[in-house]
Amino acid sequence: MTRHADTLLTNARIHTVDDSTPRASVLAIANGTILAVGGDTVHEQYCGEHTEVRDMAGAFVMPGFVDVHNHHSLAGKADLFELTFPETASVELILEAVAEHAATLAPDAWVVGGSWGSTLVGELCRVSARTALDEAAGGRPVVLSDDSKHNRWVSSRTLKLAGIDTSTPDPESGEIVRDPTTGEPTGVLLEAAGVLAEHAVQANGGGITAQQQRDASAAAITTLHRYGVTAFQDAGVSVDIMRSLAELDGSGELAAWVVTSMLVNDPIFGFTPIGDELFGYGEKFRSTHHRPDFVKVFLDGVPPTRTAAFLEPYLPDDAHGACFHGAPTIPANELTTTLRSAAAAGLAAKVHCTGDASVRAVLDAVAVLRDEGYTETMFQVAHGQFVQQEDRPRFAELGVTADISPFLWTPGVIPAAIADVLPADRAAEMQPNRTLVDSGALVAGGTDWPVSPSPNIWEGIQGLVTRADPTGQHPGTLWEEQALTLAEAIAVFNRNGAVAMGLGEDTGSLTAGKSADFVVLDRDPFETPTNELIDTAVRETWFEGRNVFRCANPVRGSDDSALPSGNV
Numbered sequence: 001m002t003r004h005a006d007t008l009l010t011n012a013r014i015h016t017v018d019d020s021t022p023r024a025s026v027l028a029i030a031n032g033t034i035l036a037v038g039g040d041t042v043h044e045q046y047c048g049e050h051t052e053v054r055d056m057a058g059a060f061v062m063p064g065f066v067d068v069h070n071h072h073s074l075a076g077k078a079d080l081f082e083l084t085f086p087e088t089a090s091v092e093l094i095l096e097a098v099a100e101h102a103a104t105l106a107p108d109a110w111v112v113g114g115s116w117g118s119t120l121v122g123e124l125c126r127v128s129a130r131t132a133l134d135e136a137a138g139g140r141p142v143v144l145s146d147d148s149k150h151n152r153w154v155s156s157r158t159l160k161l162a163g164i165d166t167s168t169p170d171p172e173s174g175e176i177v178r179d180p181t182t183g184e185p186t187g188v189l190l191e192a193a194g195v196l197a198e199h200a201v202q203a204n205g206g207g208i209t210a211q212q213q214r215d216a217s218a219a220a221i222t223t224l225h226r227y228g229v230t231a232f233q234d235a236g237v238s239v240d241i242m243r244s245l246a247e248l249d250g251s252g253e254l255a256a257w258v259v260t261s262m263l264v265n266d267p268i269f270g271f272t273p274i275g276d277e278l279f280g281y282g283e284k285f286r287s288t289h290h291r292p293d294f295v296k297v298f299l300d301g302v303p304p305t306r307t308a309a310f311l312e313p314y315l316p317d318d319a320h321g322a323c324f325h326g327a328p329t330i331p332a333n334e335l336t337t338t339l340r341s342a343a344a345a346g347l348a349a350k351v352h353c354t355g356d357a358s359v360r361a362v363l364d365a366v367a368v369l370r371d372e373g374y375t376e377t378m379f380q381v382a383h384g385q386f387v388q389q390e391d392r393p394r395f396a397e398l399g400v401t402a403d404i405s406p407f408l409w410t411p412g413v414i415p416a417a418i419a420d421v422l423p424a425d426r427a428a429e430m431q432p433n434r435t436l437v438d439s440g441a442l443v444a445g446g447t448d449w450p451v452s453p454s455p456n457i458w459e460g461i462q463g464l465v466t467r468a469d470p471t472g473q474h475p476g477t478l479w480e481e482q483a484l485t486l487a488e489a490i491a492v493f494n495r496n497g498a499v500a501m502g503l504g505e506d507t508g509s510l511t512a513g514k515s516a517d518f519v520v521l522d523r524d525p526f527e528t529p530t531n532e533l534i535d536t537a538v539r540e541t542w543f544e545g546r547n548v549f550r551c552a553n554p555v556r557g558s559d560d561s562a563l564p565s566g567n568v
Ligand SMILES: [Zn+2]
Pocket: 069, 070, 071, 235, 448, 451
Protein backbone atom coordinates (compact mmCIF):
# COMPACT_ATOMS: atom_id res chain seq x y z
CA MET A 1 0.00 0.00 0.00
CA THR A 2 1.24 3.43 -0.90
CA ARG A 3 2.00 5.79 1.90
CA HIS A 4 0.00 9.01 1.64
CA ALA A 5 1.57 12.44 1.72
CA ASP A 6 1.28 14.78 4.69
CA THR A 7 1.57 17.67 2.29
CA LEU A 8 1.05 17.88 -1.46
CA LEU A 9 2.10 20.96 -3.38
CA THR A 10 0.16 21.08 -6.61
CA ASN A 11 0.09 23.40 -9.59
CA ALA A 12 3.66 24.55 -8.87
CA ARG A 13 6.41 25.33 -11.34
CA ILE A 14 9.02 22.97 -9.90
CA HIS A 15 12.68 23.12 -10.93
CA THR A 16 14.00 19.92 -9.35
CA VAL A 17 17.75 20.13 -10.15
CA ASP A 18 17.39 16.36 -10.69
CA ASP A 19 18.22 15.48 -14.29
CA SER A 20 15.90 12.45 -14.32
CA THR A 21 12.83 14.73 -13.85
CA PRO A 22 13.97 18.30 -14.43
CA ARG A 23 10.51 19.87 -14.28
CA ALA A 24 7.42 18.89 -12.31
CA SER A 25 4.17 20.35 -10.97
CA VAL A 26 3.47 18.22 -7.91
CA LEU A 27 5.61 17.57 -4.83
CA ALA A 28 4.54 14.96 -2.26
CA ILE A 29 6.03 15.12 1.24
CA ALA A 30 5.69 12.85 4.28
CA ASN A 31 7.56 12.91 7.54
CA GLY A 32 10.00 15.55 6.34
CA THR A 33 11.00 13.53 3.29
CA ILE A 34 10.13 13.84 -0.38
CA LEU A 35 7.85 10.94 -1.35
CA ALA A 36 7.57 11.77 -5.03
CA VAL A 37 7.96 14.56 -7.58
CA GLY A 38 5.98 14.62 -10.79
CA GLY A 39 2.60 15.52 -12.22
CA ASP A 40 -1.07 14.51 -11.86
CA THR A 41 -0.32 10.83 -11.28
CA VAL A 42 1.74 11.75 -8.20
CA HIS A 43 -1.23 13.78 -7.00
CA GLU A 44 -3.61 10.84 -7.43
CA GLN A 45 -1.25 8.26 -6.01
CA TYR A 46 -0.21 10.07 -2.83
CA CYS A 47 -3.29 12.08 -1.91
CA GLY A 48 -5.06 10.55 1.06
CA GLU A 49 -7.75 11.51 3.51
CA HIS A 50 -5.38 13.44 5.78
CA THR A 51 -3.21 15.01 3.09
CA GLU A 52 -2.96 18.77 3.13
CA VAL A 53 -3.24 19.81 -0.52
CA ARG A 54 -1.85 23.21 -1.35
CA ASP A 55 -2.53 24.83 -4.71
CA MET A 56 0.63 26.82 -5.49
CA ALA A 57 -1.04 28.77 -8.32
CA GLY A 58 2.00 28.44 -10.55
CA ALA A 59 4.58 29.58 -7.98
CA PHE A 60 8.21 28.65 -8.66
CA VAL A 61 9.61 25.97 -6.34
CA MET A 62 13.18 24.68 -6.21
CA PRO A 63 15.55 22.97 -3.75
CA GLY A 64 16.76 24.91 -0.72
CA PHE A 65 20.11 26.57 -1.28
CA VAL A 66 23.36 25.00 -0.16
CA ASP A 67 26.17 27.37 0.82
CA VAL A 68 29.41 25.41 0.76
CA HIS A 69 31.48 28.13 2.43
CA ASN A 70 30.36 30.54 5.09
CA HIS A 71 31.30 31.60 8.60
CA HIS A 72 27.79 31.61 10.00
CA SER A 73 28.79 32.02 13.63
CA LEU A 74 31.03 35.01 12.94
CA ALA A 75 28.21 36.58 10.94
CA GLY A 76 25.69 36.03 13.71
CA LYS A 77 28.12 37.36 16.29
CA ALA A 78 28.81 40.48 14.23
CA ASP A 79 25.09 41.09 13.73
CA LEU A 80 24.24 40.73 17.38
CA PHE A 81 27.25 41.99 19.27
CA GLU A 82 29.66 44.00 17.11
CA LEU A 83 30.16 47.34 15.40
CA THR A 84 29.45 47.04 11.68
CA PHE A 85 30.18 49.45 8.85
CA PRO A 86 30.21 48.94 5.07
CA GLU A 87 33.43 47.87 3.33
CA THR A 88 33.11 50.99 1.18
CA ALA A 89 33.43 53.28 4.24
CA SER A 90 36.28 55.81 4.22
CA VAL A 91 38.72 56.04 7.14
CA GLU A 92 36.88 59.16 8.26
CA LEU A 93 33.53 57.36 8.29
CA ILE A 94 35.02 54.41 10.15
CA LEU A 95 36.41 56.73 12.83
CA GLU A 96 33.00 58.37 13.16
CA ALA A 97 31.33 54.97 13.56
CA VAL A 98 33.88 53.95 16.19
CA ALA A 99 33.37 57.19 18.13
CA GLU A 100 29.60 56.85 18.06
CA HIS A 101 29.73 53.21 19.15
CA ALA A 102 32.40 53.79 21.82
CA ALA A 103 30.30 56.52 23.39
CA THR A 104 27.74 53.83 24.36
CA LEU A 105 30.33 51.59 26.05
CA ALA A 106 31.98 51.31 29.45
CA PRO A 107 35.45 52.94 29.63
CA ASP A 108 37.32 49.60 29.35
CA ALA A 109 34.98 47.82 26.95
CA TRP A 110 36.21 46.37 23.68
CA VAL A 111 35.27 47.83 20.34
CA VAL A 112 35.17 44.84 17.97
CA GLY A 113 33.89 45.15 14.45
CA GLY A 114 34.40 45.52 10.71
CA SER A 115 34.81 45.51 7.85
CA TRP A 116 37.24 48.00 6.36
CA GLY A 117 37.98 47.72 2.64
CA SER A 118 41.30 46.09 1.74
CA THR A 119 41.99 49.11 -0.48
CA LEU A 120 42.44 51.22 2.70
CA VAL A 121 45.41 49.19 3.89
CA GLY A 122 47.98 51.80 2.75
CA GLU A 123 46.15 54.59 4.56
CA LEU A 124 45.87 52.58 7.77
CA CYS A 125 49.52 51.49 7.90
CA ARG A 126 50.52 54.72 9.66
CA VAL A 127 51.06 55.54 13.30
CA SER A 128 48.92 58.67 12.78
CA ALA A 129 45.96 56.50 11.75
CA ARG A 130 46.30 54.47 14.94
CA THR A 131 46.42 57.64 17.03
CA ALA A 132 43.21 58.81 15.36
CA LEU A 133 41.63 55.43 16.18
CA ASP A 134 42.69 55.77 19.84
CA GLU A 135 41.06 59.15 19.99
CA ALA A 136 37.81 57.97 18.36
CA ALA A 137 37.58 55.05 20.77
CA GLY A 138 38.38 57.13 23.85
CA GLY A 139 41.44 54.99 24.55
CA ARG A 140 39.48 51.70 24.48
CA PRO A 141 40.88 48.54 22.98
CA VAL A 142 39.73 48.26 19.34
CA VAL A 143 39.95 45.37 16.85
CA LEU A 144 38.53 46.01 13.38
CA SER A 145 38.67 43.31 10.68
CA ASP A 146 39.12 43.94 6.98
CA ASP A 147 36.75 42.70 4.28
CA SER A 148 38.67 39.43 3.91
CA LYS A 149 38.59 38.81 7.71
CA HIS A 150 42.28 37.98 7.41
CA ASN A 151 43.69 41.29 8.65
CA ARG A 152 43.12 43.60 11.61
CA TRP A 153 43.46 47.27 12.45
CA VAL A 154 43.86 47.77 16.18
CA SER A 155 44.30 50.61 18.69
CA SER A 156 47.28 51.32 20.96
CA ARG A 157 45.48 49.78 23.94
CA THR A 158 44.98 46.53 22.02
CA LEU A 159 48.67 46.44 21.03
CA LYS A 160 49.51 46.82 24.72
CA LEU A 161 47.09 44.08 25.86
CA ALA A 162 48.41 41.80 23.10
CA GLY A 163 52.00 42.47 24.22
CA ILE A 164 52.99 43.91 20.85
CA ASP A 165 55.70 46.59 20.78
CA THR A 166 58.64 47.64 18.64
CA SER A 167 60.69 44.63 19.71
CA THR A 168 57.99 41.98 19.07
CA PRO A 169 59.02 39.69 16.20
CA ASP A 170 56.52 38.91 13.43
CA PRO A 171 54.71 35.64 14.08
CA GLU A 172 55.01 32.86 11.51
CA SER A 173 52.72 33.60 8.53
CA GLY A 174 51.92 37.07 9.84
CA GLU A 175 53.20 40.61 9.86
CA ILE A 176 53.09 43.40 12.42
CA VAL A 177 53.18 46.34 10.01
CA ARG A 178 55.68 48.91 11.28
CA ASP A 179 56.64 52.49 10.63
CA PRO A 180 59.53 52.29 8.12
CA THR A 181 61.70 54.76 10.06
CA THR A 182 60.97 54.09 13.73
CA GLY A 183 59.94 50.42 13.56
CA GLU A 184 56.93 51.23 15.75
CA PRO A 185 53.86 49.03 15.11
CA THR A 186 51.30 50.98 13.07
CA GLY A 187 48.28 49.07 14.36
CA VAL A 188 47.79 47.01 11.19
CA LEU A 189 48.22 43.29 11.83
CA LEU A 190 48.34 41.08 8.76
CA GLU A 191 47.20 37.44 8.74
CA ALA A 192 48.57 35.48 11.74
CA ALA A 193 49.62 38.69 13.53
CA GLY A 194 45.90 39.39 14.00
CA VAL A 195 45.63 36.22 16.08
CA LEU A 196 47.65 37.99 18.80
CA ALA A 197 44.90 40.59 18.98
CA GLU A 198 42.13 37.95 18.99
CA HIS A 199 43.82 36.20 21.90
CA ALA A 200 44.00 39.54 23.73
CA VAL A 201 40.23 39.94 23.19
CA GLN A 202 39.57 36.47 24.69
CA ALA A 203 41.95 36.99 27.60
CA ASN A 204 40.63 40.44 28.54
CA GLY A 205 36.88 40.08 28.70
CA GLY A 206 36.06 40.75 25.06
CA GLY A 207 34.79 37.26 24.22
CA ILE A 208 31.20 36.01 24.22
CA THR A 209 29.39 33.60 26.57
CA ALA A 210 28.12 30.12 25.64
CA GLN A 211 24.57 31.48 25.49
CA GLN A 212 25.68 34.33 23.21
CA GLN A 213 27.47 31.77 21.02
CA ARG A 214 24.23 29.79 20.62
CA ASP A 215 22.32 33.01 19.96
CA ALA A 216 24.88 33.93 17.28
CA SER A 217 24.43 30.58 15.50
CA ALA A 218 20.65 30.71 15.77
CA ALA A 219 20.48 34.30 14.52
CA ALA A 220 22.69 33.45 11.55
CA ILE A 221 20.51 30.48 10.61
CA THR A 222 17.39 32.65 10.83
CA THR A 223 19.06 35.05 8.39
CA LEU A 224 20.06 32.17 6.08
CA HIS A 225 16.46 30.96 6.01
CA ARG A 226 15.38 34.38 4.74
CA TYR A 227 17.64 33.72 1.76
CA GLY A 228 16.45 30.15 1.29
CA VAL A 229 19.56 28.41 2.62
CA THR A 230 18.83 25.03 4.20
CA ALA A 231 22.34 23.52 4.25
CA PHE A 232 25.77 25.04 4.66
CA GLN A 233 29.37 24.30 5.48
CA ASP A 234 30.99 26.49 8.10
CA ALA A 235 34.51 26.95 6.77
CA GLY A 236 36.29 27.23 10.12
CA VAL A 237 34.95 26.28 13.53
CA SER A 238 36.04 26.26 17.16
CA VAL A 239 34.97 23.87 19.92
CA ASP A 240 32.49 26.51 21.08
CA ILE A 241 30.82 26.76 17.67
CA MET A 242 30.49 22.96 17.39
CA ARG A 243 29.10 22.75 20.92
CA SER A 244 26.50 25.43 20.11
CA LEU A 245 25.37 23.58 17.00
CA ALA A 246 25.07 20.27 18.87
CA GLU A 247 23.12 21.95 21.67
CA LEU A 248 20.78 23.69 19.25
CA ASP A 249 20.17 20.37 17.50
CA GLY A 250 19.59 18.66 20.83
CA SER A 251 16.78 21.08 21.62
CA GLY A 252 15.26 20.79 18.15
CA GLU A 253 16.35 24.26 17.08
CA LEU A 254 18.87 23.46 14.35
CA ALA A 255 16.82 23.83 11.19
CA ALA A 256 19.58 23.30 8.63
CA TRP A 257 22.14 20.72 7.60
CA VAL A 258 25.46 21.98 8.94
CA VAL A 259 28.81 20.53 7.98
CA THR A 260 31.72 21.99 9.93
CA SER A 261 35.40 22.35 9.09
CA MET A 262 37.81 21.96 12.01
CA LEU A 263 40.94 24.09 11.86
CA VAL A 264 44.29 22.44 11.18
CA ASN A 265 46.03 25.80 11.43
CA ASP A 266 44.66 29.18 12.39
CA PRO A 267 46.21 32.24 10.82
CA ILE A 268 43.16 34.44 11.39
CA PHE A 269 40.55 33.51 14.01
CA GLY A 270 42.51 33.01 17.23
CA PHE A 271 40.53 29.87 18.19
CA THR A 272 41.89 27.44 20.80
CA PRO A 273 42.35 24.52 20.60
CA ILE A 274 42.99 23.68 16.96
CA GLY A 275 44.43 20.61 15.20
CA ASP A 276 44.27 17.14 16.74
CA GLU A 277 42.85 18.36 20.02
CA LEU A 278 39.99 20.09 18.20
CA PHE A 279 39.30 17.04 16.00
CA GLY A 280 38.88 15.05 19.24
CA TYR A 281 35.77 17.16 19.96
CA GLY A 282 34.20 16.54 16.57
CA GLU A 283 32.56 13.22 17.41
CA LYS A 284 31.44 14.54 20.78
CA PHE A 285 29.41 17.25 19.09
CA ARG A 286 28.14 15.25 16.11
CA SER A 287 24.34 15.26 15.90
CA THR A 288 21.68 14.50 13.31
CA HIS A 289 22.09 17.81 11.54
CA HIS A 290 25.58 18.80 12.62
CA ARG A 291 28.34 16.89 10.83
CA PRO A 292 31.93 17.73 11.74
CA ASP A 293 33.24 15.93 8.65
CA PHE A 294 35.93 18.30 7.38
CA VAL A 295 39.25 19.72 8.43
CA LYS A 296 40.25 23.17 7.23
CA VAL A 297 43.73 24.13 6.15
CA PHE A 298 44.78 27.70 5.40
CA LEU A 299 47.43 27.19 2.75
CA ASP A 300 47.90 30.89 2.07
CA GLY A 301 46.41 34.32 2.78
CA VAL A 302 44.91 36.82 0.33
CA PRO A 303 46.45 38.57 -2.71
CA PRO A 304 45.99 42.26 -1.68
CA THR A 305 48.34 41.84 1.30
CA ARG A 306 50.73 39.69 -0.81
CA THR A 307 50.12 36.69 1.42
CA ALA A 308 48.65 34.54 -1.38
CA ALA A 309 51.16 32.05 -2.87
CA PHE A 310 51.65 32.46 -6.63
CA LEU A 311 53.86 30.65 -9.13
CA GLU A 312 54.89 33.96 -10.70
CA PRO A 313 55.85 37.25 -8.97
CA TYR A 314 53.58 40.00 -7.73
CA LEU A 315 54.02 43.50 -9.14
CA PRO A 316 57.21 44.84 -7.55
CA ASP A 317 56.99 46.99 -4.43
CA ASP A 318 59.56 48.42 -1.99
CA ALA A 319 58.98 45.94 0.79
CA HIS A 320 59.11 42.76 -1.30
CA GLY A 321 61.21 43.53 -4.40
CA ALA A 322 60.61 42.26 -7.92
CA CYS A 323 60.81 38.48 -7.44
CA PHE A 324 58.41 37.96 -4.55
CA HIS A 325 55.58 35.53 -5.30
CA GLY A 326 54.58 34.42 -1.79
CA ALA A 327 54.77 30.95 -0.33
CA PRO A 328 52.27 28.45 1.08
CA THR A 329 51.95 28.41 4.89
CA ILE A 330 52.82 24.70 4.93
CA PRO A 331 55.53 22.97 2.86
CA ALA A 332 54.33 20.41 0.29
CA ASN A 333 55.37 17.26 2.19
CA GLU A 334 53.74 18.50 5.38
CA LEU A 335 50.51 19.28 3.50
CA THR A 336 50.43 15.70 2.16
CA THR A 337 51.04 14.32 5.66
CA THR A 338 48.28 16.51 7.12
CA LEU A 339 45.73 15.54 4.47
CA ARG A 340 46.74 11.87 4.77
CA SER A 341 46.22 11.72 8.53
CA ALA A 342 42.87 13.49 8.19
CA ALA A 343 41.82 11.04 5.46
CA ALA A 344 42.92 8.10 7.60
CA ALA A 345 40.67 9.44 10.38
CA GLY A 346 37.76 9.59 7.94
CA LEU A 347 37.86 13.37 7.58
CA ALA A 348 37.49 15.32 4.34
CA ALA A 349 39.48 18.52 3.79
CA LYS A 350 38.73 22.07 2.73
CA VAL A 351 41.91 23.94 1.80
CA HIS A 352 41.98 27.72 1.51
CA CYS A 353 44.03 28.69 -1.58
CA THR A 354 43.92 32.10 -3.21
CA GLY A 355 47.11 31.89 -5.26
CA ASP A 356 47.81 29.41 -8.06
CA ALA A 357 50.85 27.93 -6.26
CA SER A 358 48.62 26.84 -3.36
CA VAL A 359 46.07 25.35 -5.75
CA ARG A 360 48.81 23.33 -7.44
CA ALA A 361 50.15 22.15 -4.05
CA VAL A 362 46.72 20.77 -3.11
CA LEU A 363 46.27 19.02 -6.45
CA ASP A 364 49.75 17.48 -6.12
CA ALA A 365 49.03 16.28 -2.56
CA VAL A 366 45.67 14.79 -3.58
CA ALA A 367 47.33 13.00 -6.51
CA VAL A 368 49.65 11.28 -4.03
CA LEU A 369 46.77 10.29 -1.73
CA ARG A 370 44.58 8.99 -4.57
CA ASP A 371 47.51 6.75 -5.62
CA GLU A 372 47.80 5.50 -2.07
CA GLY A 373 44.18 4.33 -2.19
CA TYR A 374 42.29 7.25 -0.62
CA THR A 375 39.89 7.21 -3.52
CA GLU A 376 36.72 8.32 -1.68
CA THR A 377 37.99 11.13 0.55
CA MET A 378 36.46 14.47 -0.36
CA PHE A 379 38.75 17.42 -1.01
CA GLN A 380 37.78 21.02 -1.68
CA VAL A 381 39.96 23.84 -2.93
CA ALA A 382 38.37 26.86 -1.28
CA HIS A 383 38.29 30.11 -3.32
CA GLY A 384 40.99 28.98 -5.78
CA GLN A 385 40.28 31.92 -8.04
CA PHE A 386 43.67 31.69 -9.77
CA VAL A 387 44.35 28.34 -11.43
CA GLN A 388 47.15 27.80 -13.94
CA GLN A 389 45.87 26.54 -17.26
CA GLU A 390 47.49 23.10 -16.99
CA ASP A 391 46.00 22.60 -13.52
CA ARG A 392 42.39 23.27 -14.59
CA PRO A 393 41.63 19.73 -15.88
CA ARG A 394 43.13 18.20 -12.74
CA PHE A 395 40.11 19.10 -10.57
CA ALA A 396 37.95 16.64 -12.51
CA GLU A 397 40.72 14.06 -12.90
CA LEU A 398 41.47 13.97 -9.18
CA GLY A 399 37.90 14.46 -7.95
CA VAL A 400 38.69 17.76 -6.21
CA THR A 401 35.78 20.16 -5.69
CA ALA A 402 36.16 23.81 -6.61
CA ASP A 403 34.55 25.75 -3.71
CA ILE A 404 34.15 29.02 -5.56
CA SER A 405 33.40 32.48 -4.14
CA PRO A 406 31.56 34.37 -6.89
CA PHE A 407 30.39 37.01 -4.39
CA LEU A 408 33.97 38.26 -4.13
CA TRP A 409 34.98 38.13 -7.77
CA THR A 410 32.83 40.38 -9.82
CA PRO A 411 34.11 43.92 -10.39
CA GLY A 412 34.29 45.53 -6.94
CA VAL A 413 36.50 46.37 -3.97
CA ILE A 414 38.36 43.05 -3.69
CA PRO A 415 39.20 42.61 -7.42
CA ALA A 416 40.36 46.26 -7.43
CA ALA A 417 42.70 45.52 -4.52
CA ILE A 418 43.96 42.41 -6.35
CA ALA A 419 44.58 44.43 -9.53
CA ASP A 420 46.87 46.68 -7.46
CA VAL A 421 49.29 43.83 -6.76
CA LEU A 422 49.18 41.60 -9.87
CA PRO A 423 50.02 42.24 -13.54
CA ALA A 424 46.82 43.19 -15.37
CA ASP A 425 46.63 40.05 -17.52
CA ARG A 426 46.74 37.80 -14.46
CA ALA A 427 44.37 39.93 -12.36
CA ALA A 428 41.84 39.71 -15.20
CA GLU A 429 41.82 35.90 -15.24
CA MET A 430 39.96 35.04 -12.08
CA GLN A 431 37.60 32.14 -11.58
CA PRO A 432 37.81 29.84 -14.63
CA ASN A 433 34.34 28.42 -13.92
CA ARG A 434 33.30 27.63 -17.49
CA THR A 435 36.50 25.66 -18.04
CA LEU A 436 36.08 23.77 -14.76
CA VAL A 437 32.44 22.86 -15.41
CA ASP A 438 33.20 21.79 -19.00
CA SER A 439 36.03 19.58 -17.77
CA GLY A 440 33.59 17.72 -15.52
CA ALA A 441 34.78 19.19 -12.20
CA LEU A 442 32.37 19.51 -9.33
CA VAL A 443 31.92 23.26 -8.84
CA ALA A 444 30.13 24.29 -5.63
CA GLY A 445 29.29 27.81 -4.52
CA GLY A 446 30.08 29.57 -1.28
CA THR A 447 29.04 33.02 -0.13
CA ASP A 448 31.92 33.38 2.35
CA TRP A 449 29.40 35.40 4.38
CA PRO A 450 30.20 37.62 6.30
CA VAL A 451 33.25 38.26 4.09
CA SER A 452 30.50 38.90 1.57
CA PRO A 453 28.22 41.29 3.49
CA SER A 454 25.05 39.50 2.34
CA PRO A 455 24.30 35.78 2.02
CA ASN A 456 21.79 36.51 -0.77
CA ILE A 457 22.49 33.51 -3.02
CA TRP A 458 20.98 35.29 -6.03
CA GLU A 459 23.83 37.79 -5.86
CA GLY A 460 26.28 34.92 -6.40
CA ILE A 461 24.15 33.32 -9.10
CA GLN A 462 23.83 36.60 -11.01
CA GLY A 463 27.60 37.10 -10.79
CA LEU A 464 28.23 33.61 -12.16
CA VAL A 465 25.91 34.25 -15.10
CA THR A 466 26.82 37.86 -15.97
CA ARG A 467 30.38 38.19 -14.56
CA ALA A 468 29.35 41.78 -13.78
CA ASP A 469 28.82 43.43 -10.38
CA PRO A 470 25.31 42.28 -9.37
CA THR A 471 24.83 45.41 -7.25
CA GLY A 472 25.50 47.62 -10.28
CA GLN A 473 28.00 49.84 -8.42
CA HIS A 474 31.15 48.78 -10.28
CA PRO A 475 31.22 48.88 -14.09
CA GLY A 476 32.51 46.24 -16.49
CA THR A 477 32.77 42.48 -16.45
CA LEU A 478 35.44 40.08 -15.29
CA TRP A 479 36.48 37.40 -17.83
CA GLU A 480 33.05 37.11 -19.38
CA GLU A 481 33.78 33.97 -21.42
CA GLN A 482 33.90 32.00 -18.16
CA ALA A 483 30.18 32.66 -17.48
CA LEU A 484 27.86 29.82 -16.52
CA THR A 485 24.26 29.30 -17.61
CA LEU A 486 21.51 30.02 -15.10
CA ALA A 487 20.70 26.32 -14.64
CA GLU A 488 24.37 25.57 -13.98
CA ALA A 489 24.68 28.47 -11.54
CA ILE A 490 21.62 27.29 -9.61
CA ALA A 491 23.05 23.75 -9.36
CA VAL A 492 26.33 25.25 -8.08
CA PHE A 493 24.32 26.58 -5.12
CA ASN A 494 22.30 23.48 -4.30
CA ARG A 495 23.00 20.04 -5.78
CA ASN A 496 26.72 20.52 -6.29
CA GLY A 497 27.21 21.99 -2.83
CA ALA A 498 25.37 19.10 -1.22
CA VAL A 499 27.57 16.56 -3.02
CA ALA A 500 30.71 18.52 -2.11
CA MET A 501 29.76 18.44 1.59
CA GLY A 502 28.89 14.75 1.63
CA LEU A 503 25.14 15.46 1.76
CA GLY A 504 24.40 14.39 -1.80
CA GLU A 505 22.06 11.61 -0.66
CA ASP A 506 20.26 13.89 1.81
CA THR A 507 19.52 17.18 0.10
CA GLY A 508 20.38 19.47 -2.84
CA SER A 509 17.68 18.39 -5.30
CA LEU A 510 13.98 17.60 -5.24
CA THR A 511 14.30 13.84 -5.49
CA ALA A 512 12.23 11.10 -3.85
CA GLY A 513 13.89 10.00 -0.63
CA LYS A 514 15.72 13.24 0.05
CA SER A 515 14.90 15.72 2.80
CA ALA A 516 12.01 18.03 1.90
CA ASP A 517 14.19 21.17 1.77
CA PHE A 518 12.85 23.69 -0.70
CA VAL A 519 12.08 27.31 -1.41
CA VAL A 520 9.13 29.10 -2.98
CA LEU A 521 10.23 32.14 -5.00
CA ASP A 522 8.44 35.32 -5.99
CA ARG A 523 9.26 34.79 -9.68
CA ASP A 524 10.53 32.34 -12.27
CA PRO A 525 14.27 33.11 -12.50
CA PHE A 526 14.35 31.54 -15.98
CA GLU A 527 11.98 34.27 -17.12
CA THR A 528 13.85 37.06 -15.33
CA PRO A 529 16.44 39.29 -17.05
CA THR A 530 19.87 38.11 -15.83
CA ASN A 531 20.74 41.55 -14.43
CA GLU A 532 17.68 41.40 -12.17
CA LEU A 533 18.24 37.94 -10.68
CA ILE A 534 19.60 39.54 -7.50
CA ASP A 535 16.11 40.87 -6.78
CA THR A 536 14.61 37.39 -6.67
CA ALA A 537 12.92 37.07 -3.29
CA VAL A 538 12.38 33.92 -1.29
CA ARG A 539 8.75 33.76 -0.22
CA GLU A 540 9.03 30.59 1.84
CA THR A 541 11.78 28.29 3.04
CA TRP A 542 11.05 24.71 4.05
CA PHE A 543 13.42 22.42 5.91
CA GLU A 544 12.57 18.74 6.46
CA GLY A 545 8.99 19.42 5.43
CA ARG A 546 8.60 22.28 7.93
CA ASN A 547 8.05 25.89 6.97
CA VAL A 548 10.97 27.74 8.62
CA PHE A 549 10.62 31.11 6.90
CA ARG A 550 7.75 32.91 5.28
CA CYS A 551 7.81 36.37 3.82
CA ALA A 552 5.16 38.77 5.10
CA ASN A 553 3.69 39.12 1.60
CA PRO A 554 2.14 35.88 0.41
CA VAL A 555 3.10 34.23 -2.85
CA ARG A 556 1.32 35.84 -5.74
CA GLY A 557 -2.05 34.24 -6.28
CA SER A 558 -1.75 31.68 -3.51
CA ASP A 559 -4.23 31.19 -0.71
CA ASP A 560 -2.40 32.21 2.45
CA SER A 561 -4.64 30.13 4.71
CA ALA A 562 -3.56 26.96 2.94
CA LEU A 563 -0.31 26.98 4.93
CA PRO A 564 -0.29 24.40 7.68
CA SER A 565 -0.82 26.25 10.94
CA GLY A 566 1.79 26.36 13.67
CA ASN A 567 4.58 25.82 11.19
CA VAL A 568 5.57 29.37 10.44
ZN1 LIG B 1 36.08 31.81 4.28
